[in-house]
Amino acid sequence: MSEKLSGRDAFNYAFENYTDTVYRVAVHNTPGVADAEDISQEVFVKLLEKTRTFKSPEHLKAWLIRVTVNLCHSLYRSSKRQTELDGNIPAPEGEDLKVIDYVKALPENYRNAIYLHYYEGYSASEIAGILGSKQNTVLSWLRRGREMLKEQIGGFDDE
Amino acid sequence: MNNKEKYIAEVDSLKAGSRLRNAIAEKADIKPKKNYYKMIIPFAACIVIAVLISLPGFVFRAGRAKSAADEVAYENAAVVDEEAGFADAKSEYNYVDSVNKGSSDPGFSVLITCGKKILFFDGFRATDIINALNNAVRTGEPFENKGEKEITVEIVSTKDNSSVVYSYYRESGVIIRNNTVYILNENDKNFLEGIIPETFTD
Incomplete structure (x- = not known):
């Protein structure tokens, strides 16, 4: 599959195919399930807001992983927990x-x-x-x- | 299994649950894909409960046949019940009859060969006879392992002469090999006569 994805199509494709991936990345970067779920939701919200076109489903997947990692990183960098967990x-x-x-x-x-x-x-x-x-x-x-x-x-x- | 394989298995088990999927879908105002496996379970349970509830209804229908052919077949089952001592024949027959309602075709003849004897019936529903036979075979008690007579049960369509060979199996008394039913003693001939008494010929 190599078609371009954008807007709602990209969201629907990601929702059908990469929700587990986003969740797994989030689980690896958060201490609890609830945090992982929050992050996952936030990733998809960002995808909804995004207007760019993805070259392929793989490109979309890579973007989702990157955003998930970054959101997790930001969450703990900005939170009070950062001092306790040191990232x-x-x-x-x-x-x-x-x-x-x-x-x-x-x-x-x-x-x-x-x-x-x-x-x-x-x-x-x-x-x-x-x-x-x-x-x-x-x-x-x-x-x-x-x-x-x-x-x-x-x-x-x-x- | 080494640690890498364990890790992969553990990660594999991490799946976004329905709560998360619903939350995401809600944000995007889309309907999440339904988990049909989970839907099937209550659906199947409802069917089982419905069948269990309606079973007594089948038993109570014991005296009510839908057509002349049903009437004859039912009475034959009653013969089985009374003469051969099959206590459950009526309810069993009635149950099978009800379950097969609408699935059989009255335009069938039944051809049964019993050793040298040939039976030919017209106007019976094929499934009526086969099911009545099956009931007796299931009960099985009167049959003893004596001798062997070969019986082949063949359903012939009166419309296009196509045929289907039926088989059924009961360890005691009746043996089935390659669609051939071996009835083992005289009681079974009597039983067949009880099923369709007027058309049993040599």
Whole structure:
């Protein structure tokens, strides 16, 4: 699928196909489900307000991810919680933790790179495009993220 | 499963719930796609409840047949009930008759071969006879494992001569192999005579 999307069409397409993606990105960047839902709603409101044309559904998806990450970042940068959380999700505690809890506890760039690479299947260069960074920087985030996970849960990828 | 695979599975389970979808849809004033699976469950439950509620109605209809053919078929089921001792034959027949209401075609003949004996019936609804046979086969108690007579039940359309072979199975007394019903003793012949007593011929 490579048709251009804009306005209501873009919104409807995103709503049908990328709501879960937006929510997952939000979950990775917020401490709770309620926050993730608020952010997700806000992302779609921004999409409604947006007048630009997306070159393709992939372009639309990348925009949604970028906006979601930015909104989460802004929320915690501007909130009082920033001083408590320092931009990161609290480190996991207890014995019933899932792998995702450890990923969420990574620094923001690391966890987003891990999510986009391992779940969404983006390459380092694609992630760099989405997050507005350089490919080598993304590779570095991925490597460090994996190292941190290895220390905490004994490895992440079979490499 | 390594940690990467666990992670992917965990993320996969994260889905935007209906509350979030509804909230977004509300903001955009669109109708969210309905979850049809969730809709089917109450719908199916309603159907089951409706069937359960109407079951007694089928039983009470035991004495009421809709047509001459129904009347005969019903009476034959009654013969099965009274002579062969099938306690449930009436209600079973009546239930099946009601369920199949409108689905059978009175323009059918029924051809049954029983060993060398051939039965040919006209004017019966095919499903009436087959269902009455099935009821008896389900009950099964009078049938004993003695000898074998081959019976083939074939429904022939009087309109275009097309035919369908019916089969039914009961472990005790009646054996079915490749659309052929093996009736195992004399009681079964009597039963067939009870179903359509006047047209049983050698």
